[in-house]
Amino acid sequence: EDQVTQSPEALRLQEGESSSLNCSYTVSGLRGLFWYRQDPGKGPEFLFTLYSAGEEKEKERLKATLTKKESFLHITAPKPEDSATYLCAVQAGSNYQLIWGAGTKLIIKP
């Protein structure tokens, strides 16, 4: 069964303390892995798409990487405004649906 698991469920960091969020997946025929950010009371905001193992993408303090089994979202020197829930989703095979992880709630304390 296709599955996406995110860890940890929640992560509390001090401002400036770098860390990584994990998204592991078991799917047949990965077509794309997507990272989103969701602020309370808002819809998810698209961050990155990764298509193949070894691919990396960066945006400001965020860097997403992809292997054959998992993706990491690295956050460098985070600021309080980076606090949000980060969602990972996978598209696989001929299935148009995205398989979503449950998210990691990131809290950055000033």
Next chain:
Amino acid sequence: GAGVSQSPSNKVTEKGKDVELRCDPISGHTALYWYRQRLGQGLEFLIYFQGNSAPDKSGLPSDRFSAERTGESVSTLTIQRTQQEDSAVYLCASSLLAASYEQYFGPGTRLTVT
């Protein structure tokens, strides 16, 4: 350009009433998706449109839920005879095409059934 918009932003309704939720996707996006997100939980896929057709309606929770899309644009999600368990945020997303394209989300409609 304009993003995905949804209306209303909030809806409070009495149990047993019908509600209609509207989604206006990004212009030119052929694929449109509806999701449900219960408080503190992940996204639950409901239905997907390619153009005006819905190839798969299997995500709809019951026959009280229906959706349509017209003009390859606006979509309406209708919930009949609402129940308290229907209370959730209903999110709409659109993408340029269905395959391997990122989805852009609207702000959602928060539905509360009393």
